[in-house]
Amino acid sequence: MNSNHPFYEGEPNPSPIVPSEILRLRHELMRAVRDYFYNHGYLEVETPNLMRTVAPDPNIDPLEVYVGDMGPYYLHTSPEIGMKKLLPHSQGGIFQICKVYRVEELEEIHSVEFTMLEWYRKGTYVDAMDETKKLVEFVAERLQAARNDRYRGPWKVYDLAELFVRRVNINPFDCERENLFAAMRGKGFMGIDERDSWNDLFFKLFIQEVEPYLPRETPYFIRDWPLSVSTMAKKRDANRVERFELYIDGLEIANGYTELLDREEQIQRFQIDNHERKGSGRRVFGADEDFLAALSVLEREGSYAGVSVGVDRLLMVLLGKERIADVMVQRFNV
Numbered sequence: 001m002n003s004n005h006p007f008y009e010g011e012p013n014p015s016p017i018v019p020s021e022i023l024r025l026r027h028e029l030m031r032a033v034r035d036y037f038y039n040h041g042y043l044e045v046e047t048p049n050l051m052r053t054v055a056p057d058p059n060i061d062p063l064e065v066y067v068g069d070m071g072p073y074y075l076h077t078s079p080e081i082g083m084k085k086l087l088p089h090s091q092g093g094i095f096q097i098c099k100v101y102r103v104e105e106l107e108e109i110h111s112v113e114f115t116m117l118e119w120y121r122k123g124t125y126v127d128a129m130d131e132t133k134k135l136v137e138f139v140a141e142r143l144q145a146a147r148n149d150r151y152r153g154p155w156k157v158y159d160l161a162e163l164f165v166r167r168v169n170i171n172p173f174d175c176e177r178e179n180l181f182a183a184m185r186g187k188g189f190m191g192i193d194e195r196d197s198w199n200d201l202f203f204k205l206f207i208q209e210v211e212p213y214l215p216r217e218t219p220y221f222i223r224d225w226p227l228s229v230s231t232m233a234k235k236r237d238a239n240r241v242e243r244f245e246l247y248i249d250g251l252e253i254a255n256g257y258t259e260l261l262d263r264e265e266q267i268q269r270f271q272i273d274n275h276e277r278k279g280s281g282r283r284v285f286g287a288d289e290d291f292l293a294a295l296s297v298l299e300r301e302g303s304y305a306g307v308s309v310g311v312d313r314l315l316m317v318l319l320g321k322e323r324i325a326d327v328m329v330q331r332f333n334v
Contacts, residue, residue: 047082
């Protein structure tokens with residue numbers, strides 16, 4: 001590798017990137033991403049950042065916006081709803097690179113405003129995993145990323161339920177909330193209490209007992225996540241959906257799923273999410289009727305899959321950085 005190349009990261013603890021290098025690095029990353037999708041026949045699209053309503057995700061809150069005395073409106077937390085409205089008119093795959101906004105703590109790997117790549121295509125989450133791997137390989141090669149060779153070759157795909165059983169001999173998907181709580185308490189699991197929901201228990205078990213023990217040498221996928229945390233993904237069975245997450249260096253970089261295209265089931269899931277939001281004293285959100293109408297059209301066309309990638313996090317791991325601020329330009333600080 002040419003050590004004079006602007007993307008060379010030959011040192012274990014590289015020095016901070018200066019602003020001019022950040023601009024150049026981000027430019028090359030965006031160009032590589034666009035080249036990949038242009039070469040594969042995707043249409044680049046734009047959707048509004050400002051929305052009248054958003055998906056009622058219990059785990060994500062949008063930023064509110066007022067236009068004079070009108071509002072609240074919302075800055076999108078993902079372009080998903082807008083892009084699915086466009087899919088019936090696209091005659092193929094579509095992609096978008098955009099800024100998204102979430103109520104987040106300003107931490108080493110989180111930011112209120114960040115850049116997201118999102119794309120949709122015919123197929124299932126299996127097809128989407130394969131394409132995610134090809135995209136990352138392509139971008140890493142173009143940027144001559146650190147430890148570039150680890151992106152080549154096969155990546156492991158882990159079944160989430162099997163990871164739990166292997167590590168702690170508990171399968172959360174087979175447990176109601178009370179049974180899961182009892183199983184964790186019976187194993188002396190610390191940090192749980194009677195107020196925890198099933199989702200709380202699931203994530204505590206995953207973050208403390210599964211995630212730290214996964215290998216970091218190569219990227220890997222974890223597939224088949226809980227229905228209760230994947231509102232817009234197609235069911236795999238009663239408790240799981242066809243969803244994956246991509247991890248590199250132990251950091252979630254992307255997630256994708258086979259899309260839920262059943263209008264009535266989507267409405268029911270939004271109602272469940274709004275009920276949970278209301279129970280925790282947060283704002284509820286009405287359904288976007290144009291989005292629901294688009295689902296009915298897409299359902300007649302067959303299966304679709306979508307993927308979202310945190311662009312800033314992807315650049316972090318390609319350059320061997322540990323803080324999102326190291327690869328952002330003019331990061332917003334509250």
